[in-house]
Amino acid sequence: MSAKRIGAGPVLLSGPVRRLERSVRHFQAESRALGTGRTIIALAQASILLLTPASYLFVPVGGAETEVSCTPPVQSISLYCLAESTDRQLLNVVLLLLLLIVASGILPRFTTVLHFWASLSIGQSISLPDGGDAVAQVVTFFLILACANDRRTWHWQRPRDAGPMGSAGQIRQGLAWAGWWGVRLQVAYVYLNSALAKLPVGPWSEGSATYYVARMENFGAAGLLAELFRWATGIMVVALLSTWGTILAETLIAVFLVQRGSRQVWAALISASLHVLIIIQIGIVSFGLIMVGAVICAASRGIDTQGPSLLRRFLPSEDHHRLRPPRH
Incomplete structure (x- = not known):
């Protein structure tokens, strides 16, 4: 009896191992959806440097220019540390x-x-980072792995068939699979943590958070629609729905990202809708775009495989032939 139990160990393990091996082998390492997410994140970060002078990113304290922390090993490799004596506006360029x-x-x-x-x-050196900078650091690290087996010249090109791979290709394929899962789990955690952190906070649990946010002096509703948002959030039902709806949206994004297929597409759509509404209401454009780009990267496989079929439901029949899922 004991011999059978001992011998059964590898048999029990072989099933999950084979499934893992099959998942890695058939993973589509080349993805236009992932490329789209990368581009959105990069453009959002570029907008910070393009539209914000260095004097606003490195806030003066006591009349002197802010010192950049260059603690090794991480902060010391920042461009602002490696070229410490160079004009910071030039480094921004x-x-x-x-x-x-x-x-x-x-x-x-x-x-x-x-x-x-x-x-x-950007994230380790500027004086006034936001949450988007921190998320971008983590996501772009995992993207190094996720794109390890991307052999295309441009990430807009159609993914190619993987074909037979040598040992080096198999290693890169495994890194790509692990990197995509890293992005997926990290972004899901960010949204779930954000949703759960709001629950014990009085205004969020009571349903009045968006009412107060819209009326904050330095971080409230702004722009052409400011008065409209202040008026709308003054209506109890709107305040309740927008407050609890934010928590629900963040929770759904987190849950859908760790599921398969079309659920990942819905995670990207919910994220885009949520952050577009936040951008319209209170601004923080770069943060919103970074988060949308990160979710698209995390949901890239679902978008690649299920996105075309979902679009067919909303397009005329003559346009269906243009939407084809990527080859595997």
Whole structure:
């Protein structure tokens, strides 16, 4: 009896191992949806450097220019530390050009390294980072792995058949699979953590958070629709729905991202809708675009495989032949 139990161990393990091996082998490492997410993140970061002078990113304290922390090993590799004596506005231009190269989609296997370095330089060095900068650092790190087996010249090109792979290709394929899962789990955690953190907070649990947010002096509703949002959130039902709806949307994004197929597409759609509404109401454009781009990266496989079939439901029949899922 004991011998049978001992011998049964590898048999019991072989099923999950085989499924894992099959999942890695059939994983589509080349993805236009993932490329779209990368481009959105890079353009959002580029907008910060393009529209914000260095004097606003490195806030003066006591009349002197803010010192950049260059603690090794992470912060010391920031561009602002490696070129510490160079004018920071010039360094902003250098990072801006790097991000535009990344956004173009050229050589995704290699430009992901530049993207992570630019994200780290921004997030670790500027004086006034926001949550989007932190998310971009983590996501772009995993994108180095996720694009390890992307052999295309541009990430806008149609994915190719993987074909037979040598040992090096198999390693890169495994890294790509692990990197995509890293993005997927990390982004799902960010949204779930955000939703759960709101529950114990009085205004969120009571349903009045958006009422107060719309009326904050420095972070409230702004722009042409400011008065409309302040008026709308003054209606109890609207305030309740928008407050609890935010928590529900974040929870659904997190749950859908760890599920298969069309659920990932819905995660991307919910994220885009949520952040577009936040952008219209209170601004924070770069943060919203970074989060939308991160969700698209996390949901890229579902978008690639299920996106065309979902679009067919809303397009005339003569346009259906243009929408074909990627080859595997």
